[in-house]
Amino acid sequence: MKFEILQFPLAKSAYGGIILPMEEENKSEIFQSPTQYESRLSRPKNQFAPKKIFIILFSIVIVGLIIFGTTRFFAGGKSEQNSEPAPTAEAFPTDIPEPTEEISPTQEPKKPTPTKIPTPKPTVNPVDKTTGLDRSNLSIHVLNGSGAGRASKKASDFLESLGYNVIQIGNAENFNYEKTTIQIKSAKEEFLSLLKKDLSSNYSLGTTSADLASDSRPDTIVIVGKE
Structure with missing residues (x-):
C-alpha cells in the first residue's frame, strides 16, 4: 500500500511564524500590519459617562419622592376628613307656656248658675178619715x-x-x-x-x-x- 503525501504551501508572517493556508477572504482580517493592530487597540470603547448615569438615577429618585408625597398628602386629607365626627345639635329644654283663657272684650263673664234645690213634697196624711185605714x-x-x-x-x-x-x-x-x-x-x-x-x-x-x-x-x- 502506498501513501501519498499532501503538500500545502506555507507562508511566513512578518514576525517569523508560519501561517497555515486559508481562504483569501479571511486573510485580511487576521493578517494585519502592526500599525493597523495598534490603531485598533487604541480606539476608545463606547460606554456611558458616570455623570450621565448619576443624573438619570437622581431624576428617578426625585420623581418617585414627588409621587409618593402627593399620594400621602391626598390620602391623609381624606382620612382626617372622615375621622372628624359631625357636630350634633344639642337640644335645650324650652318652657311651654300654659294656655290662658282669653276673655273677649265683648264677652261678659259667666255668672254662676244657681243650684236648684228640690222642693220637698208636702207631707200627706196617709190615714183615710172615713175608714181610718193607713x-x-x-x-x-x-x-x-x-x-x-x-x-x-x-x-x-x-x-x-x-x-x-x-x-x-x-x-x-x-x-x-x-x-x-x-x-x-x-x-x-x-x-x-x-x-x-x-x-x-x-x-x-x-x-x-x-x-x-x-x-x-x-x-x-x-x-x-x-x-
Whole structure:
C-alpha cells in the first residue's frame, strides 16, 4: 500500500511564524500590519459617562419622592376628613307656656248658675178619715198594661201622693189592657174599696179581685190600662 503525501504551501508572517493556508477572504482580517493592530487597540470603547448615569438615577429618585408625597398628602386629607365626627345639635329644654283663657272684650263673664234645690213634697196624711185605714200599710206593685210611655211611673206618683207604699214599677206581660185592674191579697182585702175609690178619680177600673197569692212580695198589683 502506498501513501501519498499532501503538500500545502506555507507562508511566513512578518514576525517569523508560519501561517497555515486559508481562504483569501479571511486573510485580511487576521493578517494585519502592526500599525493597523495598534490603531485598533487604541480606539476608545463606547460606554456611558458616570455623570450621565448619576443624573438619570437622581431624576428617578426625585420623581418617585414627588409621587409618593402627593399620594400621602391626598390620602391623609381624606382620612382626617372622615375621622372628624359631625357636630350634633344639642337640644335645650324650652318652657311651654300654659294656655290662658282669653276673655273677649265683648264677652261678659259667666255668672254662676244657681243650684236648684228640690222642693220637698208636702207631707200627706196617709190615714183615710172615713175608714181610718193607713194607706202606707199597703205595699203596691204598679205595672204598665197600656203600652203608653211612663204609664206606670205616672200611676206610681199618683198613688204615692196619696200616701200608698209603691215598692216597684214595671211592664205587664202584654199591653192589651183597656182598663186598670186590681189584684190584692185576701189579708188586705179591707183596703180594696179605698184603693178603688182613689184610682177611679184618674183611671177607668176593670176587674178587681182579692185572690193574690199570700207569698207574693207586694200586697197589691195594679195594672194600668189604656183608659
